Amino acid sequence: MGGQPMTHSTATLTEHIIQPVIFIPHGAGPCFFMDWNPADAWDGMAAFLKGVAASLPSRPRAILLISAHWLAPGFSVTAGAQPELIFDYYGFPKHTYELTYPAPGAPALAERVSSLLSEAGLTSHQDSQRGFDHGMFIPLKLMFPDADIPVVQLSLQEGLDPAAHLAAGEALQPLREDGVLIIGSGMSFHNMRGYGDARFTPLSEAFDDWLTQVVAADPGHRQTALRDWVSAPYARQCHPPGGDEHLMPLMVAAGAAGLDVGQKVFSEQVLKTQLSGYRFG
Numbered sequence: 001m002g003g004q005p006m007t008h009s010t011a012t013l014t015e016h017i018i019q020p021v022i023f024i025p026h027g028a029g030p031c032f033f034m035d036w037n038p039a040d041a042w043d044g045m046a047a048f049l050k051g052v053a054a055s056l057p058s059r060p061r062a063i064l065l066i067s068a069h070w071l072a073p074g075f076s077v078t079a080g081a082q083p084e085l086i087f088d089y090y091g092f093p094k095h096t097y098e099l100t101y102p103a104p105g106a107p108a109l110a111e112r113v114s115s116l117l118s119e120a121g122l123t124s125h126q127d128s129q130r131g132f133d134h135g136m137f138i139p140l141k142l143m144f145p146d147a148d149i150p151v152v153q154l155s156l157q158e159g160l161d162p163a164a165h166l167a168a169g170e171a172l173q174p175l176r177e178d179g180v181l182i183i184g185s186g187m188s189f190h191n192m193r194g195y196g197d198a199r200f201t202p203l204s205e206a207f208d209d210w211l212t213q214v215v216a217a218d219p220g221h222r223q224t225a226l227r228d229w230v231s232a233p234y235a236r237q238c239h240p241p242g243g244d245e246h247l248m249p250l251m252v253a254a255g256a257a258g259l260d261v262g263q264k265v266f267s268e269q270v271l272k273t274q275l276s277g278y279r280f281g
Contacts, residue, residue, distance in 0.1 A: 017058045019176045020281035021169075023184040023253045024049060025266070026068075026139045028195075029089035030096035033141075041270060048266040048277060049142040061179030062106050062150040064113065064172065066253070067135030068186040068246040070155040074123030075168055076130070078153045079110035084131040101137035106150035109180065113152060113172065120171035122164070123157075135185045156248045163227050165248050169255020176281070182256045184249030188276045189238045195271040203234040204273040215254070215262035215278045222262070226254055250278065257281065 031042045083105050087097045117124035136153050194200035210232045214225040239247050257280030266277035
């Protein structure tokens with residue numbers, strides 16, 4: 001169901017609108033801002049990302065984004081007032097290193113994130129020097145192109161323990177009631193050797209089917225299954241060791257979902273692999 005629109009909330013605009021939680025595929029490097037062969041390879045994903053803002057119940061007060069491209073010993077959060085961009089991709093055209101996304105940081109939100117994680121017994125650190133990596137600014141350039149919503153980026157924790165990332169999401173759930181949109185930015189399939197290889201098409205579809213069923217399950221079953229995601233069909237073919245960091249943002253998103261049941265809101269075959277996005281709430 002390529003590019004299926006997300007369901008709009010029927011909530012009346014009030015002072016305290018609870019934002020949903022979203023897991024998005026962020027593509028490959030600066031893929032949305034360059035020519036590809038085939039030329040339309042990333043068009044469906046781009047259209048999905050461009051439609052996210054209109055699907056929300058209200059304009060987010062701020063964004064907390066968990067990127068697959070930042071691993072730290074403990075959960076770390078950007079705390080600068082105006083973080084610079086980190087062009088952490090290699091071998092792409094010159095113009096892709098001149099992209100801009102001047103969204104402001106949110107030091108007060110960073111403090112709140114750090115406090116919530118600490119209160120949950122999780123190691124947290126505020127990093128006032130760290131910038132925004134491409135797992136953040138590439139998709140947000142499509143989702144919120146005006147770059148006028150404050151953004152805080154959260155790291156993954158080294159070791160990539162799914163239980164720890166689910167716990168981090170659970171700790172951060174109260175932010176949704178404060179109008180903060182929580183976004184997990186990764187990829188539902190991430191095996192560099194598999195992209196473009198037709199042998200991985202049925203494997204990625206089987207894993208995608210499992211993931212979709214788990215996301216839509218009751219929260220108790222969802223969390224249990226995600227903790228043991230490596231037992232899913234073809235899990236390690238779709239996320240080999242060294243590639244599973246792209247699934248961890250979904251763990252944080254699922255934790256932050258609380259009792260909300262998830263649903264698939266985007267799915268498309270790209271480079272012969274099935275890639276999907278999910279929403280909770």
